[in-house]
Amino acid sequence: MSRTRIHNLSISLDGFATGEPQSLEAPFGHAGQRLHEWMFRTRTWAQHMGTGDGAAPSGSVGLDDAFAERHGTGFGAEIMGANKFGPPGWQDDPAWEGWWGPNPPFHTPTFVLTHRPRPPLEKEGGTTFHFLDVSPAEALATAREAAAGADVRIGGGPTVVRDFLSAGLVDHMHLVQVPVVLGRGVRVWDGLEALEDAYEIEAVSSPSGVTHLTFTRRDGA
Amino acid sequence: MSRTRIHNLSISLDGFATGEPQSLEAPFGHAGQRLHEWMFRTRTWAQHMGTGDGAAPSGSVGLDDAFAERHGTGFGAEIMGANKFGPPGWQDDPAWEGWWGPNPPFHTPTFVLTHRPRPPLEKEGGTTFHFLDVSPAEALATAREAAAGADVRIGGGPTVVRDFLSAGLVDHMHLVQVPVVLGRGVRVWDGLEALEDAYEIEAVSSPSGVTHLTFTRRDGA
Ligand SMILES: NC(=O)c1ccc[n+]([C@@H]2O[C@H](COP(=O)([O-])OP(=O)(O)OC[C@H]3O[C@@H](n4cnc5c(N)ncnc54)[C@H](OP(=O)(O)O)[C@@H]3O)[C@@H](O)[C@H]2O)c1
Ligand SMILES: NC(=O)c1ccc[n+]([C@@H]2O[C@H](COP(=O)([O-])OP(=O)(O)OC[C@H]3O[C@@H](n4cnc5c(N)ncnc54)[C@H](OP(=O)(O)O)[C@@H]3O)[C@@H](O)[C@H]2O)c1
Numbered sequence: 001m002s003r004t005r006i007h008n009l010s011i012s013l014d015g016f017a018t019g020e021p022q023s024l025e026a027p028f029g030h031a032g033q034r035l036h037e038w039m040f041r042t043r044t045w046a047q048h049m050g051t052g053d054g055a056a057p058s059g060s061v062g063l064d065d066a067f068a069e070r071h072g073t074g075f076g077a078e079i080m081g082a083n084k085f086g087p088p089g090w091q092d093d094p095a096w097e098g099w100w101g102p103n104p105p106f107h108t109p110t111f112v113l114t115h116r117p118r119p120p121l122e123k124e125g126g127t128t129f130h131f132l133d134v135s136p137a138e139a140l141a142t143a144r145e146a147a148a149g150a151d152v153r154i155g156g157g158p159t160v161v162r163d164f165l166s167a168g169l170v171d172h173m174h175l176v177q178v179p180v181v182l183g184r185g186v187r188v189w190d191g192l193e194a195l196e197d198a199y200e201i202e203a204v205s206s207p208s209g210v211t212h213l214t215f216t217r218r219d220g221a
Numbered sequence: 222m223s224r225t226r227i228h229n230l231s232i233s234l235d236g237f238a239t240g241e242p243q244s245l246e247a248p249f250g251h252a253g254q255r256l257h258e259w260m261f262r263t264r265t266w267a268q269h270m271g272t273g274d275g276a277a278p279s280g281s282v283g284l285d286d287a288f289a290e291r292h293g294t295g296f297g298a299e300i301m302g303a304n305k306f307g308p309p310g311w312q313d314d315p316a317w318e319g320w321w322g323p324n325p326p327f328h329t330p331t332f333v334l335t336h337r338p339r340p341p342l343e344k345e346g347g348t349t350f351h352f353l354d355v356s357p358a359e360a361l362a363t364a365r366e367a368a369a370g371a372d373v374r375i376g377g378g379p380t381v382v383r384d385f386l387s388a389g390l391v392d393h394m395h396l397v398q399v400p401v402v403l404g405r406g407v408r409v410w411d412g413l414e415a416l417e418d419a420y421e422i423e424a425v426s427s428p429s430g431v432t433h434l435t436f437t438r439r440d441g442a
Contacts, residue, residue, distance in 0.1 A: 013236075013410065013416075013422075013434070014236055014408075014410035014411075014413075015234075015235055015236060015410075177424070179417055179422035179424060179434075180415075180417045181410055181413050181414055181415060181416040181417060182414065183410075183412070183413065183414025183415070184414065187235075189234065189235035189236075189402055189404075190235075191404070192235075192402050192404065193402055193403065193404025193405065194401075194402060194404070195234075195402040196400055196401045196402060201234075201400035201430070202430075203398070203400060203426040203430065203431070203432045204426050205424040205425050205426040205432060209422070209423075209424065210424070211424045211426060211432055213234070213400075
């Protein structure tokens, strides 16, 4: 059964998954890289960036790495929001092809939700970006078909995550709470009162200082 | 050196330390007792409520209890907000003497911050309520003098906690994050951007499902 999953979504103590303002120079605004430092220290990240090739592989293989790794296994499609695909205004730039260079790290069909769709964009390594102006449920149906039985990742940002949670479309969510107070940005929790009714929630703190929160849908989907 | 400390302040995943609306029947509003169930299961609480007397003491003695216990040790005074002392409108009721009956659990001078002060109120067991309409720094100076070298507890609610944190008056804070999403109420984080600059933050998850967050002031106060 194909599951819909969220992985490695990093939030501050006060629940922000990005700072502000988002821009080409600072995709996470005033948060900088602070939400993701835990991930940069993992072996999964070192391999992802190619720094583990040839020489001895670097990066930790503990709790943070065990969680980080699952971002990459079992997926046949990703869905992301317009603000993850590019900085404000990318829709006005026909040459914008995403942050990730010629070989993006998705390696599957990747569906970008935007009110200003454009034709599909095929990149190296199996990633093709498709631009959709549809509801979360319709986007998931399309992505699920493209995933051909594999899982669908909701890649963020927080607005899209919230919308999919509100629509009851998420089976499994992994958040990483980082010990900083951002104060402003886009909060993942807004509009999700009583989320615990639908999910079994587990918290495990890591020696690195972050806390991993996993949400498993109670109906066992 | 007398320290200013916060203990056992329970918050939801989205940072609310109380639900809404606060009332005589529901002091925590729609949060009910959910923020404090972790505490009710501890031995410290059983003793506090007298249920451990005579018969075998009940309640867990693990991580949650180790944290809970510190709420009661080393204090010579407490400061609390008007909304912790009573439900909305208590200021209009001359007979209101707090939630806690004849022998409140403070056993020290206890300073209630309110814009409508009244004369001091002496209760059994060493608790005297003093009503102050002064700044956080002035309240702390007064409480510190009353504490005669012992520590001062900031007892909450979240508005008062935020004000004391903003004024840089807190040495040590212990929050307990409970796996519920309240969605509304009074949030502890608002206005505290970059709190991590001033505090060393440690997170430890408990088998009970809550996560204990401790904040130790970096200047070592
Ligand atoms: N903390 C993490 O781990 C993490 C993970 C991923 C991303 N991020 C960060 O999060 C930020 C982006 O998050 P965000 O919440 O601002 O935005 P987002 O969720 O990436 O995108 C939201 C936007 O997508 C479009 N959209 C969403 N649903 C749609 C629908 N059903 N139909 C058509 N368009 C739809 C709308 O844009 P338009 O109206 O403009 O089309 C909407 O404003 C970025 O800074 C990114 O780097 C963080
Ligand atoms: N989650 C927990 O562990 C925990 C712990 C403690 C309390 N609580 C709950 O938190 C709630 C209360 O929190 P809250 O944030 O609503 O309110 P609060 O912090 O208890 O009290 C705030 C009020 O105190 C008065 N006040 C504060 N500073 C003052 C000053 N410097 N001078 C004069 N008056 C001042 C003002 O009331 P006036 O203007 O009306 O005088 C202000 O509105 C209650 O539901 C309580 O049960 C939860």
